[in-house]
Amino acid sequence: MASAIELLEKVQQTFASQYGLTFFLTDREGEVLTSVEGGNGLCGTMLEEGLLNEMKHILKNDGRISRPLIYEVASGVHIMAAPVINGEGTSHYLWAGVLVDQDRDVDMQTEMQGAAPILYENNRSEWLQLAGRIAEVTGLCLQQTDVTPLSGLHLDRLRKSVQQHEAASAELFSQVTEDGGEIEFLGIAEQTGEDTYTVTRIIGREAGALRGKQFIVGEGFLGRTALTEVPGYWEDIGQDRRSRIFASLPERPQLLFTDTAQAHDGSVAVLFGGSFSKKRASASTKTLMQMTSILTESSLLVEGLREENSQQLSRLTSLVEICRLMASTPDPRRMILILLDISINLVEGPFSLVLIKDNKSGKGKLVTRGSYEGEVSQYVRTMMERTRQLSRLPEDTDGEPYVVTLPNGQQAIECPLAYGNEMQGILSVGIDGTSELDLQEHIAFLQTLSIIGGVSLQLAGHRETHVEEEKSEALHLAVQEMDEAAYVRSKEAAELAAVITARLEFPEASARAVVRACQLSHYSSDFIRRMFPENDAASVMETGNAILQHHDIPRTDRTDIAGYIYALCIAYSKSDRLEDAENLPRIDEAALDTFLSLVRTTHVSEVEFDLGGSSKMDDIQEIADAVKRMDHLSPREQEVLTLLAEGKNNQDIAEILYISAHTVKNHITKIFHKLDVSDRVSAISKVYRYLHKH
Template sequence: MASRRSFFHEYPANMGGGNAAFTNPESDKRGVLMHSRMESIQEIQNVYSLVTDLFIGIVDEKGDSFTPFSFPQTVEIGALTYIQDRLKEIIPNSCHFEDSLIYDFIPGLKMYIIPFRLPFQRTFFLVSGFFLEEGTKHEVLNFSGKTVQDTSLFPLVLQAKEYSEAAKQKKLRQLENACKLIGQLWAAEHERMQYQKKMREMKETVHFLSDPQADVDSFLTHVQKRTDALDFIGFAVKSEANVFTVKYFHSGTDRSMIGQKFMLGEGFLGQAMAAEKFQIWTDIQEDPRTHFFKRFGLLPSSLFCAPVRLHGENKGLLFGGSFHRAHWEEFLVEEFKFLSSLFQSIYLISSLKNQINSQRIQWFTMNEILRHLANTTDGEKLLSIFLDMSMYLMESPAACVVFRKNRLSEQISFLSRGMDETLRSVYQKDLESRFFTKPFHAAPFTKLEVYRFNDQWFLEYPIICQEHFYGILSVAVDQPHPPQKSKECLITLANVCGISLAMAENGSEMNREHEFYHFLIDLEQYFRPDILHHKRKAKEIARKFCRSLDLNDLFQDMIQYAIDLINLDSAIIQKYFPNKKIQKYIEMYHYLLENPMDMKEEKIPLESKIIFLAFQYEIDPESVRQLTDQLSQAFILFLEGLEEEEKDEMTPGKTDEGKGEDGNVPHGFLQSVNLSRREFEVLDLVLKGASNQEIAEKLSISYHTVKNHMTNILQKLGVSDRAQAIAKIYQMGYFPKLD
C-alpha cells in the first residue's frame, strides 16, 4: 500500500453544530476542548479508513466538509477538490434519506453515504469510497476515460477494488460502527462540556445573585451580555386584571417595547400567560401572532416564554428570542429553561428583600437553584454537583460524601473533591467504620457534628429523606466553631442530597410539593424538635379520633398532612402547596385559634375542627375541655376512652394446658394474634353477635372505646370488616363459648 496521506483543510467556523449558546472568558479553553474532540474523531476516521481500505470523510447537509478526508493511499489534490465539489451536488439531493445507501459517484464508481446525528440535533453524513461491482472495472475505466474530464479522478477508478455483495455489506457494517463510535464520543464530550459549562454558570450566577445590588433589570442585562443565542430579552409584569405591561426590555440599544401592554391570550406573549407554562416557538416569521413585535419594527424568528409565579399567582412573563435563528437546538432550549429558573429566583429575591435579611436571601437563592438543577435521576452525578456547590458556597478546600445508592444496599460508595489520595483513603475508612459498620435505616445523629481528623476539622451532617438514612455529607472547615451561615448551607445541601438520592432510588421524579414538604420536616426536626414532637402526638390522636368516627383514609391523610404545615406562613403554603383544600383547612384552623367558640359553625370544615382539637389538646388540653359544642364533647369522651383503654392494656397470658380464660382457646391463640385481654373480651362478644352498643353496656365501657378496640382488632387480624374477622377466627380454630 502506498504511503497514507490525509489532506487537512481549515475547520468550519461553526464546527460545534452552530453558534454556542453563551460566550464567556473561558472560550479559549472551550476551543482547546473542541480541537481535542475533533482530533479524536479524526483518529477514529483514520483508523477505519485503513481497516476498510476506503477514503472516509464527514460532511454536513450542504456537502461541506466537517472533518478532513482520510485516504488509505496517496491522492492528488485535484482529485480531492473534485470529490468535495461533487459532494456539494450529491448530498443536498440525498439528505432526505434516513438509511445508509450506496451511490454512484460517477456511473459504476460506488460510494457509501451514511446519515447520522450528533447531540446538537444536526444531521451529518459519513461518505466513503470508492469501490466497484464485481466484473465492472474494465467497463468503468473505459467510461470514465471518455466522459470524466478531470484526469486526476482516473487513478481513483484504477485503485478501486471490486466487491461481492457480502463484501459490500461487511464494509457497510464497519462504516456504520464508525458512525456509532463517533456519535458516542461526541455525546460523551458534549455531555462533559455541558456539565462543565453548567457548573461555571452556576458559580457565576450564585455569585451574581449574592450581590446585594442584584435585581431584575441587572440580571436581564447580565443575560443579554453573555448570551449569543438571544437577540432580545424582556420581562412583562401584571399591571391590572388580564393586562400585562413590558417593564424591562433589552435588545442592544433598543428599548421601544418598554411600557407596551398586551392582554391575556393576545399573541404569543398573551398565549403563554394563559397557558401558564414554559413554551418555545420556532420559525414564526410569518405567524400573525408576531404582530405585537412587528408594531415596533421587530421581526422575531423564534421565541421562548416563561410565566413567573409568586405565592401561587402569575406575576409576569419572561420572554426572549432571536431575529436570525428559525430553530433552536435542544441544548439551547435547556439553557433557556435554566435561565427561566434563575430569573424566577431573582424575582422572588427582589420581592423578599424588604421582608428578610441578606443571609436568608442567599440561603433561599441557593435552595431554589439546587432544586431547579436537580433534574436527573443519576444519583452520583447529583452528588458530584452538590460537592462542588458545597465547596464553592462554603469556601471549603475539600468535601466528600459517603453513601448507599440504595438505602437497603450493603454497598458503600464514596465521592470526594479536593482530597489527596492518602486523606481520601483513610477518611473514607473512618467514616465507614463510624456510620456503616452494620445495616441500618435510621440516622446515626440528626444534628451537625464537627469532627477532627488528621489535624483537619470537618462539618458532618446525615443525608436523610423521609426518615431514611442514605449517608454522610462532610465539608472541611477551618475552625471547630464554623459560622451559622456554613451550618445552614450544609443542612440545605444534605437535605437536597437526600431528596435527590430518593428520587434516583424510586426511578421517578418527585414533584416540588413533595420535595419541599419533606425538606421542611427535616429542617423542623433540627430547628424546632419541640414543635415536631407536638405535631406527632397531635397526628396520632387525630388519626385515632377519625377512625372512631369511621372517616376514610383519605380524610385522615389530609388531616395528617395539614397538621405538619399549620405553623408555616400562609404565603409559603400558597407558593409550595397548591392544594386548595389543605390551604382552606389551615386557614380555618387559624380562624378557630382566634374564635374557638365558633366550633359549632357548620361553615368550618370538619377537618379544620379535628386539626384544632388534636393540636390544641396537645398544647393546652384545658382549653379544649372548656368547649361545649357537640364535636368537642365527643372528642373529650373519646380521649377518656383512650385513657381507659391504656389502663386495660396488658400482655396476653397463658392458662394451664395452653388454654385461654374461656377454656377452649387453642394453644397460643392470644399470642398469635397479639390481642390484649380487653380486646379478646370484645372479640368474643362480636363472635356471639353483639353490636358495639351492646358490647359497651356488657363491659361497662364507652361506645367510642369499643370502636377503638374494634379498629385495633381488625388491624391485628389483617382484615377490613367484622365478617372477615369472624371468618378468620373460625379458620384459626377458635369458637366462642355460649352463655
C-alpha cells in the first residue's frame, strides 16, 4: 500500500503542476493521508492557519459528500472536495484548492497571480468535473495492489512537460507507447464537423499515416464510440471491417481500446489505442488504458483552462492598456477612435460607430469605422428615439450592452457610454455570424470597454467645461467690480434664463450659452466671441440685442429662441417691469409663456414664504423624511434638497456632499424643474407643503 500512496503523491504532484492547485487526500474524518502537494501559496497559508479544522468541520456537519463540491472557506476563496470511491463506497476525500473568485479584489489577485487559479462563474462545472476525474484516478490507484501499469509511467517527465506548458497528452502517449508494453499506438480524434471526426494526434509505431483521417459518427469502431460515448474494447479484429479507418497503415490492429474525453469547450473527443501484434490485453494493460483515458481527458481540460486563463490575462492586459491610453489623452475624439478601433477588431464585424453628444456645439456627432450597409441616418434616428436624444439610458438596459436588430436587418451590440445615469453617447458594433458563446464574451469585454469610455469622456468633457465655467465666472465677477448694479441685474437675468431653458428642455450646451450671454451681457458680443469661440453665447447675445432693439427676427432655429429668452430676461431684469418684456417682438409663444409664468410665480412665492422663518424649523429629520417621500427625485437630488431646506447654501452643500459647487447648481436646476418651481423659496415651500400634507 505504501507504494500506492507514493504513486498517488506523484499523481497529485503532476496534477498540482497542471492546475496551480494544492492536492491532498484525507480519510472520511478529514485526517490527511498523503503529503500536501502543490505550490498554491494561498492554500499553503490557509492550511497553516487552520484550514484543516474547517474541513473536518465540513465533513462533520455536511455528512457524506457524494459528489464533487466547491466550498467557500473564506470570503471569495474556495476549496474543492471530491469523494474517492474505492470498492463499494466512499473511502476517502480528495481536496484541491484554493480557487479565488473572479471578482475578488484586485490586490489579492495580483498578489496571488500565478498561484491561485480564478473561479469564474462559467468554469465552475469544469473545475468540479476535473476534481471528480482526479478523484477517480485516486480511487484506481488505491485499488491497485499491483501498481505496475502506472509505476511504469515516468510521472516526473510528464510533470516537466506540463510545467513547460507543452502538450501533456503528447508526453503521456509517448511514454505509454514507448514502454514496450502491449499498447503500440494511441490517438485522439476531434469533432471537426457536425457528424465528422478527424484524427488530430497520433503516436505509435507506423501509425503516423492516420493523422488527418476522418470518420463519420456511427461508422466503424471509432464512430460507434463517438455515437454512444461508451468505452469499447475489442480483441482479434485484424479482419474486422469496422477497423477500415486503419486500412492505410501497413497492418491493421489486432487489439483496440476506445473511450471518449470531454474537452474544455464541451466537445467530445475519441481516444483510441491498441496493438498490431497482440490479440488480447492483460488486466494491467486494461487498467493502464483506463488511466490513460482519464489523464488524457484531464490534459485536454487543462489545455482548455490554460488557454482560457491566458485569454483572460490577455483581456485584462488589453483593458489596462486601453485605460492607460485613455488617461493619457485629453482629447475626446481620440478616445472615440480608441473605442471604435478596439471594438471593430474584437468583434470582427462590418462596422463600429459612436454616436455622441458634443457638449460644445450642442450637436450630435457620428463617427464610423468600417461600413454600415444602408442609410446610417435612419439608424441614428432610432438610436436617438430610444435614448430620447441621448439624454436617457435605453429602457430595461440598466446601462449594460444589448443586442439590437438594425433598420438594415443586421444585428449590432449597442453599449451606452454613460457616467452614472448621465449619458454621453452610444457605441454600436455590428455583428456578423457570431456564435452565442463568442457573443457573450464580446458583450462582457465591450461592457468594460464602454464603462472605461464613458468615464473617460465624462472626465474629458468636465475638464473642458470646468475651464470655460471658471473663465465665465471670473468675467462675471469683474462686472461686479466695475458696476455693482449691472452685476446684480445680469445675475438675476442669468438665474431666470437657467430655469426657463430647463423648463423648455433645452440641450445642456444651448442652455449654457443663454445663461452665459445673460451673465456677460455687460460685454460686447465681439469680446464674448473672442473669449468663447466654440460657444454660442455671442450669437445668442447678438440675436437678443436685435430683439431688444425691436428688430423683428424670423424664427428659424433654436439660436433665435435662445436670443429671445436672453432678450426677455435682460429686459425684465433692467426695469423689473413685465410689460417691457411682453412688448418685445414675439418670437416664440412657448418661451414667452414660460417666462411669464415663472416671473409671476416667483413674485407670489416671495410674498408667501419667508426663507428665514422656514430655516428655523428644528426638526431636520422631518424635513429629510418629507423629501424622501418625493420619489420622483433621485437619491442625490433628495440629499441636495434636504440640505437646501435646512438653509445651506451651494458651497455648504458642495462641501457636505463632496461634490463641486457646479454640480450642486446642476442638481438644484433639475430639482426646480422636477418640482416645477423657479427658486429656492418655492422649492422649500414645496417641501413644507409635502411635510404637512403627508
